Amino acid sequence: MLGAxxxxxxxxxxxxxxxxxxxxxxxxxxLGGIAGLAYIYFSVFARMRPSAGRQAxxxxxxxxxxxxxxxxxxxxxxxxxxxxxxxxxALAWFAPVGSGLLDFSESEMQFLFPAPVSRRSLLIHxxxxxxxxxxxxxxxxxxxxxSASGLSQLRMSLAVWMLLTxxxxxxxxxxxxxxxxxxxxxxxLLVAWLxxxxxLAAVAAVAAxxxxxxxxxxxxxxxxxxxxxxxxxxxxxxxxxxxxxxxxARPLFAPWPGPFxxxxxxxxxxxxxxxxxxxxxxxxxxxxxxxxxxxRARGPARRAATYRVRATGWTLAATGRPEGVFVWKAAMxxxxxxxxxxxxxxxxxLVALAVAAVSVGRPADVAAVIGVCMxxxxxxxVLLAPQVLRMDMRQDLRxxxxxxxxxxxxxxxxxxxxxWPGTLITAMVWAMIGVATxxxxxxxxxxxxxxRLSVGAASAILAxxxxxxxxxxxxxxxxxxxxxxxxxxxxxxxxDAMGQRLILLGGTWVLMAVLMLPGAIAGGGVWFALRGFAxxxxxxxxxxxxxxxxxxxxxxxxxxxxxxxxRIDIMSVERSE
Amino acid sequence: xxISVEQFGRTYGTFTAVEGLSFEVASGEIxxxxxxxxxxxxxxxxxxxxxxxxxxxLVRIDGYDLVEHPLEAKRRxxxxxxxxxxxxxxxxxxxxxxxxxxxxxxxxxxxxxxxLEELELNGKERALPGxxxxxxxxxxxxxxxxxxxxxxxxxxxxxxxxxxxxxxxMRTTIAARAAAGAAxxxxxxxxxxxxxxxxxxxxxxxxxxxxxxxxxxxxxxxDLHGAGTNLEQIFLKVTGRS
Numbered sequence: 163m164l165g166a167x168x169x170x171x172x173x174x175x176x177x178x179x180x181x182x183x184x185x186x187x188x189x190x191x192x193l194g195g196i197a198g199l200a201y202i203y204f205s206v207f208a209r210m211r212p213s214a215g216r217q218a219x220x221x222x223x224x225x226x227x228x229x230x231x232x233x234x235x236x237x238x239x240x241x242x243x244x245x246x247x248x249x250x251x252a253l254a255w256f257a258p259v260g261s262g263l264l265d266f267s268e269s270e271m272q273f274l275f276p277a278p279v280s281r282r283s284l285l286i287h288x289x290x291x292x293x294x295x296x297x298x299x300x301x302x303x304x305x306x307x308x309s310a311s312g313l314s315q316l317r318m319s320l321a322v323w324m325l326l327t328x329x330x331x332x333x334x335x336x337x338x339x340x341x342x343x344x345x346x347x348x349x350x351l352l353v354a355w356l357x358x359x360x361x362l363a364a365v366a367a368v369a370a371x372x373x374x375x376x377x378x379x380x381x382x383x384x385x386x387x388x389x390x391x392x393x394x395x396x397x398x399x400x401x402x403x404x405x406x407x408x409x410x411a412r413p414l415f416a417p418w419p420g421p422f423x424x425x426x427x428x429x430x431x432x433x434x435x436x437x438x439x440x441x442x443x444x445x446x447x448x449x450x451x452x453x454x455x456x457x458r459a460r461g462p463a464r465r466a467a468t469y470r471v472r473a474t475g476w477t478l479a480a481t482g483r484p485e486g487v488f489v490w491k492a493a494m495x496x497x498x499x500x501x502x503x504x505x506x507x508x509x510x511x512l513v514a515l516a517v518a519a520v521s522v523g524r525p526a527d528v529a530a531v532i533g534v535c536m537x538x539x540x541x542x543x544v545l546l547a548p549q550v551l552r553m554d555m556r557q558d559l560r561x562x563x564x565x566x567x568x569x570x571x572x573x574x575x576x577x578x579x580x581x582w583p584g585t586l587i588t589a590m591v592w593a594m595i596g597v598a599t600x601x602x603x604x605x606x607x608x609x610x611x612x613x614r615l616s617v618g619a620a621s622a623i624l625a626x627x628x629x630x631x632x633x634x635x636x637x638x639x640x641x642x643x644x645x646x647x648x649x650x651x652x653x654x655x656x657x658d659a660m661g662q663r664l665i666l667l668g669g670t671w672v673l674m675a676v677l678m679l680p681g682a683i684a685g686g687g688v689w690f691a692l693r694g695f696a697x698x699x700x701x702x703x704x705x706x707x708x709x710x711x712x713x714x715x716x717x718x719x720x721x722x723x724x725x726x727x728x729r730i731d732i733m734s735v736e737r738s739e
Numbered sequence: 740x741x742i743s744v745e746q747f748g749r750t751y752g753t754f755t756a757v758e759g760l761s762f763e764v765a766s767g768e769i770x771x772x773x774x775x776x777x778x779x780x781x782x783x784x785x786x787x788x789x790x791x792x793x794x795x796x797l798v799r800i801d802g803y804d805l806v807e808h809p810l811e812a813k814r815r816x817x818x819x820x821x822x823x824x825x826x827x828x829x830x831x832x833x834x835x836x837x838x839x840x841x842x843x844x845x846x847x848x849x850x851x852x853x854x855l856e857e858l859e860l861n862g863k864e865r866a867l868p869g870x871x872x873x874x875x876x877x878x879x880x881x882x883x884x885x886x887x888x889x890x891x892x893x894x895x896x897x898x899x900x901x902x903x904x905x906x907x908x909m910r911t912t913i914a915a916r917a918a919a920g921a922a923x924x925x926x927x928x929x930x931x932x933x934x935x936x937x938x939x940x941x942x943x944x945x946x947x948x949x950x951x952x953x954x955x956x957x958x959x960x961x962d963l964h965g966a967g968t969n970l971e972q973i974f975l976k977v978t979g980r981s
Contacts, residue, residue, distance in 0.1 A: 486840075490837075569813040
């Protein structure tokens with residue numbers, strides 16, 4: 163099996179590389195590849211030089227202050243990472259996610275499961291296969307280390323590789339052990355639940371120790387906090403409970419060569435123990451893999467199941483403008499998209515912010531915190547939501563085979579596709595601007611009410627212009643260069659795909675500036691003319707004119723993009739899929 | 740003629756998928772489009788449905804050029820692809836409602852009820868595509884095509900995924916639509932179905948038409964004499980795969 167496994171890994175990697183290299187013959191991938199390489203060079207390799215310069219400067223100055231914290235970090239790092247790892251393993255027992263190590267692919271299940279191969283061999287095969295991704299991640303982590311020394315980067319790569327591999331195996335062990343929790347019979351049940359109990363006991367011991375050291379008195383600085391964490395993690399029962407986790411994290415912080423190699427050896431021992439445990443649990447492998455396969459097989463249905471049919475009270479009228487069909491269609495999608503976790507996350511974030519504001523001893527500033535968050539949120543939503551929310555042509559290109567048969571004029575299709583996401587994003591932005599304006603007195607106490615109100619109103623008026631301008635650009639790009647645009651939830655991988663995204667992003671910003679310019683000039687002119695007697699209220703008519711101009715441009719753009727929709731070749735869309 | 744194709748050609752880069760294809764389909768006629776994999780059948784059907792633009796030639800639906808007057812042509816045709824592309828967030832009934840709005844279908848409710856009954860989709864009106872089997876999805880696509888009074892029906896492997904009863908009903912449905920005056924072009928690898936349902940057969944190979952006749956005419960054709968009596972044997976002979 164080892165030979166077959168190696169054969170699969172080598173052939174897959176080789177063929178993937180060949181495909182990536184072969185597609186560089188196409189200009190879009192070649193350009194993307196060049197842009198991706200340039201990005202990697204400037205963001206990783208070019209950073210090393212200033213880093214070396216910084217080190218030289220630090221040496222010249224004598225390096226006080228910051229340097230003193232390095233040993234503290236080296237000492238406390240393993241403890242902090244160990245605590246995080248312990249918490250993650252405890253969560254893994256209850257979280258409804260499985261280890262990727264047991265996610266056998268369709269082809270693996272079709273070819274390897276019926277083959278005369280033991281379950282242990284299958285697990286070893288999966289472990290070997292996972293090494294390709296882990297190796298790549300480790301190399302990237304090493305390269306990102308701000309150090310000019312190749313040895314230091316190698317050290318970091320090895321440490322990250324060890325940490326990722328141990329984590330992978332550890333979560334596979336937990337997934338396998340979790341499958342046994344429903345065992346029948348007293349003895350079997352006790353054995354099955356023992357790791358959970360031990361893990362939770364360890365969490366309790368560490369939590370108690372951390373609470374004890376931090377409740378002892380006011381923490382005066384980061385250095386002292388680190389020191390207390392080390393004390394909690396290395397003494398008593400907590401020290402014993404955290405030991406394997408600290409050992410795994412130690413190579414990340416150990417200096418080269420002696421301490422690092424010793425730390426790596428210790429982590430390797432933990433890895434060996436975990437691998438042995440995983441292989442011992444192989445009887446649960448088939449069940450866990452079958453469950454993973456079932457999840458995989460349910461993939462599209464599961465995605466569909468995230469939509470829930472509910473009474474919306476909105477039935478599509480029998481007649482009306484064709485744009486209305488697209489609006490209704492996208493609205494149904496939104497209303498049926500049940501993502502309770504997203505809402506919970508947002509709520510948790512708000513609560514955390516409020517708690518943070520209160521815990522720093524200034525509950526009166528909660529309004530200011532929320533106000534700032536809403537202002538930032540509105541900005542982020544205006545600038546990023548049109549790119550992220552792809553409930554438009556970028557999504558419907560997958561349904562082009564259906565759309566193209568509909569007797570609807572191309573500009574109407576495009577307007578219909580833009581209408582709902584644009585309205586939705588605008589509504590979100592308006593809500594945030596509204597809250598931010600209400601709380602603006604807490605944030606901008608020095609600014610007059612008239613200015614705050616005018617800027618708030620002008621921002622709300624400008625928001626749809628910015629949103630629709632971006633949407634029309636994104637959709638225009640999707641129509642004119644369908645092969646460049648990731649469809650729906652697609653995330654193409656590779657250096658060339660990354661480069662393509664960068665080029666698209668840059669292009670979008672340039673087009674956005676071009677599209678906004680006439681409106682900005684017209685609006686600026688109005689503001690300049692009215693500011694003398696209207697004061698800050700002049701922002702409002704200026705924003706109105708700017709929005710009207712951009713709105714007109716958007717309408718003209720939809721008409722101009724009509725022929726692009728008519729010409730769009732389904733083959734170029736299918737090829738990009 | 741309901742469907743008129745003149746010297747139709749389609750290329751993908753340097754690859755020619757279809758070249759110099761000409762044929763006509765009259766109202767009430769059921770024509771089978773058959774050929775080996777890669778013969779250009781799906782390309783032809785997609786071009787007839789307005790999904791692909793021809794790189795050469797003319798395609799007319801009820802006299803309307805599909806390139807010059809796409810909306811008029813599309814209003815008259817219904818395309819049922821082999822792969823059901825449904826919107827995963829719309830229910831079965833909403834798919835029908837959406838199509839009815841786009842094609843301005845009168846009396847939606849009784850039509851939809853009858854169709855759901857005919858295609859055994861009763862009780863699935865509020866189901867999302869994710870809750871349907873492959874065959875049922877195919878039926879939804881067919882229902883969307885049949886809910887309007889299209890004068891031209893294009894079927895690409897219409898029986899894929901259907902159960903035996905569904906296949907039998909589908910055959911009846913196709914025949915009934917033709918009897919009601921619709922022009923039907925049907926592509927399928929199920930040659931016995933084509934032989935049974937179609938009044939005429941077009942055989943394509945390597946992007947060109949190699950035969951266009953009734954099965955009886957093909958049988959009596961001098962070159963095919965001795966090929967055999969059924970369409971499968973004739974098909975193998977014509978495409979040089981016997």
